Amino acid sequence: MRVLRHLTARHRTRATNRALGLMLAFNAGAMNAGGFMAVHMYTSHMTGFLATLADSLVLGEIGLVLAAVGALWAFMSGAGTTAILVNWARRRRLCSSYALPLLLEALLMLLFGLLGALTMQWPTPFAVPLTVLLLAYMMGLQNAVVTKMSSAQIRTTHMTGVVTDLGMELGKMLYPNRPGTPPAGRVRANRERAQLFASLLLLFVVGGVVGAAGFKYVGFVWVVPQASLLLGLSLPPLIADARLLRRPAPRR
Template structure:
């Protein structure tokens, strides 16, 4: 993949092709982080449904430590999504090309922090190890999910597959639907085959990322986050470097005019 292509994947101006390509790559990353996170803390942090269920169940049975843990994960996920909104809107107001690159860069840095934190806590375990890791992972998942949601106008999700499976099932149902003879063309039920391919690809890449992430963490430990962070850096740095070059050229021209 050329630098020119990478420069446009996380750029401000979107096309259907760049949305789909970036969504598929981030689905792989989310699957890997979700599975790797489970290997680290024995908990999936990509979807909030489970945490809401834990919150409700724990309230009933009086497990208030679990209630606080669920609230913390929910807060971290929402904070990550909110951080993405702040970064993207700020970049748009500054007319930066890499509007969606900033949260991806932050996620890459936090992923490396997750690796360092996990490796350190393996050597010096503390009671706060699992809660801190869960909060960090949930924040990262919220950060990434909001990136894809904003760039695709909520048409693509990458950190949890419930909506993807639902949409895929709807399109498959349309494919199997029998249109009676004589049904007007405008009234016929037709599947959107492009959406079928997209949703199926998201599922496959999320699953493939989970397999790779689980195997990588099991084999190499927390150092496995380095190639995952490198993927996010490859997506985020080219548009940000292009912005930096434009700002440098503007600054040089301004200094020349001042002289």
């Protein structure tokens, strides 16, 4: 419980940011790949939806335009929800500022896992079923959590920036420094950052394999163990806050 509490606590360290980031990268990969098996769309990265929006406007495919707008709106709404929850908890000096959005994501994942077959048939004004909007909303929630806790140094739901940063660090490693160059002028790679980016990529891919296999062989219920993991991460700070709120106020 103490370890889990530190992973999602208000006060952050590089170690806890890294550990939580890796866990959530695995979760994002699993949800992204499993979601694709369910709805045939990748709902974690918005670049593709923006490109779809532009192409569909030119081609006059209104259904695809509405689908892209819906996914973008859901993702931004999830990120906005995280900002509201985190800042609300910070104002009240709660331990659970980052645990609250993860708790919400876990509950939505349980909803997706238990009612996924029904939500796939639930129509929306955006020409896509509710499942697509739900997945995009959850990815927005999670991406904003990691962004806020790490000051935008770690991303988990889309890997474009991670691949770019890893490529830059590899380029620095391969850069031929001339003999006699003073230490201040040498090009040096940050091996710790390179290791972090490589780990994020690996966990995202492993999560994708697990998510795709889980949906293929088990169905929507494969999400329940993942939701249980997020619940385990989010509950300890919430329990700590509940204990603090139950304490009687000091007498004056």
